[in-house]
Amino acid sequence: MVGRDRVGLGWRPELAAGILANLDRIDLVEVIADDYVGAGRRALRALRTLGIQVPLVLHGVSLGLASAAPVDGRRLDALARVVGAVEPQAWSEHPAFMRGGGLELGHLAAPPRRAATLDGLVANVARAWAIAGSAPALENVATLIDPPGSDCDEPAWLADAIAFTGAELLLDLHNLYANAVNFGFDARAALARLPLSRVRFVHLAGGAWIGAHDGERRRLDDHRHDVPPSVFRLLTDLAARAPHPLTVILERDGDYPTIEHLLAELDRARDALAVGRARAAA
């Protein structure tokens, strides 16, 4: 394997000072690209400067690539402007839909997992690739609802999405875990069925259980809690199987703990990676 695994943190204004004070313990940062859509030259220059100090990747959260509708041209142009100005090491988006019939969901929704959805995704990724100059890595999404109209399971659909788009898979292990516990499948078995040779980026996060009126509980990927042990175990499994160096990013979007607490989570991720790599080498 050429290169080494890296572990970094999602860049958030609330964490900025702590990140900058600890760059010796943070291999890279991931910036939400949409926060810079419409930003002026000065803000983009500042972001580019940050990318000189620490390796930087961009993460998009609003294109809605898994849609029958062509991705919004203005939205895509604006995102491509950020990618062009910042020149990140990579950028990513989601195979999800965000809007329909003039309504904005305001969050990622899992599309029906079927062939027809793949057609829209393939066309939209090709468009994004052409306009941004590079393909986005595609991140698997968490869902509270078993997507209506699906005719295949998540690993099969994701494998096809990666094969047909030519994109890489940004594997969010908490999303995989949440879907597994919500819909009763084995996350480790699902992981083994994913195209792991196409995984170079990984997300870690935490979540919480929420209850429906009938008492049934599901796991919400809220990025406001610590990474659960099961997700670190999935990271070890992934490191044991993935042939390429992995870049692991911890996402935190609220109820911010101290930077020391987050750095300890990064260390746990490094330990999980090391155990997996050792298992692969044995």
Place this chain on the structure above:
Amino acid sequence: MSAALEAYLARLYLDTDARRAFTADPRAAASRAGLQPADIAALERIDRVGLELTARSLQAKHLSHSRRRWFPRLLARWRRP
């Protein structure tokens, strides 16, 4: 996914009245939306717990976004000549 199904799912997730009508009679509500028979059949088997929790989660996110945006809106109004 068809554009019609996307639009209908977005309505189901966001619109309480549409969701109530759908829950009462999924086939009739989905038929009125002009969906294909296969999509109507799929919606009749919808994961109802997931529908309730998705709607609640999206509503919470909308509230949180609108709370977060009050200051920029105020600023924009103040700056307007």
